[in-house]
Amino acid sequence: MTVDGTRITRAERQAQTRERLVEVACELFLTEGYAATPLDKVALTAGFSKGAVYSNFSGKEELCLAVLDSLHAEQIEGIVEAFSARTDLDSRIDAFVEWARRSVGTPRYTALEVEFAAAARHSPFVARELVKRHRDMRAMAAGLITQIAEEEGIELALTPDQAATSLLSLGIGMGAMRSLDATIDVSVFAAAIRSLVRPKAQ
Amino acid sequence: MTVDGTRITRAERQAQTRERLVEVACELFLTEGYAATPLDKVALTAGFSKGAVYSNFSGKEELCLAVLDSLHAEQIEGIVEAFSARTDLDSRIDAFVEWARRSVGTPRYTALEVEFAAAARHSPFVARELVKRHRDMRAMAAGLITQIAEEEGIELALTPDQAATSLLSLGIGMGAMRSLDATIDVSVFAAAIRSLVRPKAQ
């Protein structure tokens, strides 16, 4: 009820705090790593104290889950965009590989996800949450694959679900390897995709 | 120079200590995870104090590298054995998939490797060591693939190195996923291998 024009409710303020914390945590987790980033540092960089983290998240794990959510959203957007240009199959694959070149391994999405998965595997809650997200990703990929197969009039050698699982595995594996050995070329990805997606009979 | 028959030199004793530490660390790292296993616990379980670890290894990281080495040796042995039965390509792939079913994801080799890689990525030394091991694995796989292709008289759609990289990525990715979601079936692995290894012109 202040006379000030910048009226802000308590919930709004907290939402801002939360958002800012996720933003900063994302930045730091990606560059420094999950375990290597102290909560203190996240909080202080965001301009708060550790208390702010604990009144917005149950702990470091839940904060990281929020970070992963925002990253997943970003990744899905990128993938869908790569495929949405409706030209022929080859240029779609090229677009996807181009996306992969920019996004797989170098910003360490997968490294983070995979470090977190391993480090937090003792927690049944975290495990469940991660599995849920993986299944969503897989379903999304499978849907995209069927859609594209239909549009291009292709019959695939693998079921959409198998193809999705393969591509996700490939992405995770290559992301993990590339995050510590940048010399690994994603062109392998292209070749693998082409042979996975190659139509069944010729 | 004791009268006791069990004469043992100091170096031998130390080698035993080292071996025992690696053994126990392997067990614990695989079941509990790298970060979640205190060095104290490793040392005490092995019947020593933490001092023993530090007089045999530069620290936790080097201990884990030793663990990974023993695991790599074991894995390579399993893979080579799976392929060494010289029958037709299909049954070789079946044997490999059977190995994968037993070894990918469930004993958490990859989870450990990948957690370690992510957690220790800030250390240039560790990064170099891991990259070295990856390249060895890749070279080994590529060699195996060329050999098999020759024996079976097959011309591959991918270069041996590309195929090796793809398979390694697939293995890492599926290992990571399966270590927290056991419902993922390795049969996908079989399908992926078949389409990656499929001969070029029919």
Place this chain on the structure above:
DNA sequence: CGACTCAGATACCGATAGTATCCGAAATGT
């Protein structure tokens, strides 16, 4: 047999995730 070495033990330090408690401003009721 005496001096030395070094594998392993003990004691300590610093960092960090998590907990308990506190404070003050916003929300609420009268």
Place this chain on the structure above:
DNA sequence: ACATTTCGGATACTATCGGTATCTGAGTCG
């Protein structure tokens, strides 16, 4: 409008763990 309650965030503290410094006693060598 004022008193009361609520609760987001701050502060202070604890527990755990990797790493370092120092010590000790059995094994080694002159």
